[in-house]
Amino acid sequence: MIRAFRILAANPLSMVGVILVALVVLAAIFAPWIAPFPTHNGSVVDFAFANRAPSARNWMGTDLVGRDIFSRILYAYQISLVLGVVVLAIAAPVGTIFGLLAGYLGGWTESILMRIVDVFLSIPPLVLAIAMMGVLEPTLTNAMLAVTVMWWPWYARLVYAIARSEREEGYVLAAEVIGAPTSHIAFREILPNCLPAIITKMTLDMGFVIIIASSLSFLGLGVQPPTPDLGSMVAEGARYLPDSWWLTVFPGLAILIAVFGFNLMGDGLREVLGVDE
Amino acid sequence: MSPVLRLLMRRLGISLIVLIGVSMLIFAIARIIPGDPARIALGPNATPEQVTNLRAEMHLDEPLVLQYGYFLVDISRGDLGTSLYTNRPVTLDIAQFLPATLELVLVAGIIMVALGLPLGILAARHRGRWPDHLVRIFSLLTVSAPSFVWAVILMLLFAFYLPIFPIAGRISDIYEIERTTGFLLIDTLLAGNFTAFGDAFRHLILPAVALALSGIGQAARLTRANMVETYDKPYIEMAQAYGFFPSRIARIYAFKPSLIPSLTIIGLDFAAMLGNAFLVEAVFAWPGLSRYGVAVILRKDLNAIMGTVLIIALTFLIVNIIVDLLIAFLNPRIRHSTRAN
Numbered sequence: 001m002i003r004a005f006r007i008l009a010a011n012p013l014s015m016v017g018v019i020l021v022a023l024v025v026l027a028a029i030f031a032p033w034i035a036p037f038p039t040h041n042g043s044v045v046d047f048a049f050a051n052r053a054p055s056a057r058n059w060m061g062t063d064l065v066g067r068d069i070f071s072r073i074l075y076a077y078q079i080s081l082v083l084g085v086v087v088l089a090i091a092a093p094v095g096t097i098f099g100l101l102a103g104y105l106g107g108w109t110e111s112i113l114m115r116i117v118d119v120f121l122s123i124p125p126l127v128l129a130i131a132m133m134g135v136l137e138p139t140l141t142n143a144m145l146a147v148t149v150m151w152w153p154w155y156a157r158l159v160y161a162i163a164r165s166e167r168e169e170g171y172v173l174a175a176e177v178i179g180a181p182t183s184h185i186a187f188r189e190i191l192p193n194c195l196p197a198i199i200t201k202m203t204l205d206m207g208f209v210i211i212i213a214s215s216l217s218f219l220g221l222g223v224q225p226p227t228p229d230l231g232s233m234v235a236e237g238a239r240y241l242p243d244s245w246w247l248t249v250f251p252g253l254a255i256l257i258a259v260f261g262f263n264l265m266g267d268g269l270r271e272v273l274g275v276d277e
Numbered sequence: 278m279s280p281v282l283r284l285l286m287r288r289l290g291i292s293l294i295v296l297i298g299v300s301m302l303i304f305a306i307a308r309i310i311p312g313d314p315a316r317i318a319l320g321p322n323a324t325p326e327q328v329t330n331l332r333a334e335m336h337l338d339e340p341l342v343l344q345y346g347y348f349l350v351d352i353s354r355g356d357l358g359t360s361l362y363t364n365r366p367v368t369l370d371i372a373q374f375l376p377a378t379l380e381l382v383l384v385a386g387i388i389m390v391a392l393g394l395p396l397g398i399l400a401a402r403h404r405g406r407w408p409d410h411l412v413r414i415f416s417l418l419t420v421s422a423p424s425f426v427w428a429v430i431l432m433l434l435f436a437f438y439l440p441i442f443p444i445a446g447r448i449s450d451i452y453e454i455e456r457t458t459g460f461l462l463i464d465t466l467l468a469g470n471f472t473a474f475g476d477a478f479r480h481l482i483l484p485a486v487a488l489a490l491s492g493i494g495q496a497a498r499l500t501r502a503n504m505v506e507t508y509d510k511p512y513i514e515m516a517q518a519y520g521f522f523p524s525r526i527a528r529i530y531a532f533k534p535s536l537i538p539s540l541t542i543i544g545l546d547f548a549a550m551l552g553n554a555f556l557v558e559a560v561f562a563w564p565g566l567s568r569y570g571v572a573v574i575l576r577k578d579l580n581a582i583m584g585t586v587l588i589i590a591l592t593f594l595i596v597n598i599i600v601d602l603l604i605a606f607l608n609p610r611i612r613h614s615t616r617a618n
Contacts, residue, residue: 116298118295119295122298122299122590122593122594123589123590123593124551124593125549125552126553126555126556127552128586131582131585135309135577136309136311137311211422215555215556218423218425218559219556234425234426241429241437242437252426255422255423256418260418260422263420263421
């Protein structure tokens with residue numbers, strides 16, 4: 001752990017990533033205390049201050065009904081992070097079990113499971129999520145569901161590739177020879193060797209889940225107003241370019257900063273854990 | 278049979294199975310819709326009789342397996358049903374909007390390859406030095422924002438602040454171009470109208486770059502990673518010992534074996550671009566499949582939603598087959614093998 005942190009710290013870019021992620025997470029957790037206008041996460045209106053450029057009062061300006069954009073971005077981070085954690089907490093284990101079974105058992109199980117994975121992977125990820133949100137009501141829970149459904153196959157494929165090469169390794173053969181049960185071999189012997197790759201992918205994916213979720217709400221298919229969401233904030237503001245640039249630029253940069261942080265950190269983790277690209 | 282041809286047959290077979298799976302998935306998505314599809318289709322003012330009739334017409338009262346059977350028979354005949362939004366066959370709608378999206382995605386793909394691979398080569402040649410670090414930061418940055426954010430930023434910078442490119446649309450209104458292929462770059466040339474071609478091309482640049490950016494980063498990263506690995510091989514050392522120019526070593530000996538994994542990622546990026554086109558088209562008011570897709574989704578137009586997703590999945594499958602064939606063709610181990618595997 002300490003050694004890992006040292007390697008991470010030795011790489012300035014990874015350190016920037018850790019700091020960015022820490023800032024975003026802290027901002028989300030402490031949003032109610034940091035936000036200059038903590039009530040602006042709802043449908044408050046303050047037309048006296050509507051559509052104002054950045055100032056000392058509103059660092060990132062105000063939106064069309066006078067809400068403080070900086071405050072709304074902090075709250076939007078809460079939603080993005082919760083969504084990311086929930087999606088990965090479901091998609092990663094489901095995909096891992098799928099991939100382990102297909103990779104270790106082989107034969108018919110492998111063919112059937114991996115064909116199912118192929119089907120999911122043959123629809124472009126965002127299109128699958130868009131189609132699901134098209135028939136479901138646009139709520140946070142459904143957005144999580146849609147993103148999870150498009151996400152788990154990637155873990156299945158990753159774990160499958162590792163498990164398939166591990167199944168020929170000596171330690172697996174040894175376990176088979178002494179008659180260890182299949183579940184023991186899959187979960188106790190092979191799984192630990194997949195963990196570095198899974199953890200790296202989860203870190204990088206936090207950023208990509210944020211991208212996909214904001215893309216859904218950008219199209220009006222995700223979290224609905226007045227709940228603050230980075231994607232819908234960009235979409236709302238895009239109509240008022242170039243005059244009211246702060247409406248789009250700050251939420252857009254907020255996405256960039258958070259995802260960049262997770263990417264830098266994931267990239268550093270990859271080196272620490274020795275995972276191939 | 279030549280190995281490449283055998284691979285093609287095998288891939289076509291697998292793709293057919295996958296496509297049937299995709300049709301099941303799309304059918305399943307269409308059936309999880311809350312509420313009665315017939316009532317949604319008819320709107321709130323429909324009489325109970327109308328609903329009953331449409332339910333019978335849509336086979337909604339029959340078992341799910343049969344319903345799926347009808348769906349499969351229809352799509353195998355190229356019939357995707359009628360759109361409730363436009364009241365036209367979905368196939369006609371898609372034929373109208375798909376070329377604009379394909380044109381955008383193809384140009385973005387060309388930009389991705391034309392910039393991503395050279396950047397990766399540059400980084401690998403100067404690995405560990407500043408060009409490498411710059412390319413790494415660039416790649417990480419480009420994949421760190423959704424393409425609609427890049428679209429907005431590019432639009433602000435190069436259409437509003439520096440008015441180099443047009444703000445939105447596919448072509449200026451003054452040009453009347455007869456539609457033959459639906460690809461404006463081709464249609465304007467067929468019409469012999471070169472100023473219109475230039476105009477269409479200028480409209481295409483910003484959306485295509487916005488769409489390509491994250492792909493450029495990924496292609497560069499992957500090419501670099503593979504080339505760095507290749508640089509450790511003994512034959513590179515031998516080439517260096519022979520005194521070949523570093524640029525020649527990079528281009529010919531280190532790059533070529535790295536091209537194959539790069540092509541695989543390019544196939545995947547193409548899928549991402551088909552999805553991200555939805556975002557970029559929204560920003561630049563590009564009259565493609567995405568605008569249609571979002572419109573039919575907001576109207577819960579089931580036939581059109583299913584048709585659009587099916588066509589996108591089909592396009593992606595075709596691209597992947599092309600990529601696989603290209604890889605087989607480039608890889609001498611497959612090209613000259615007696616068994617395609």
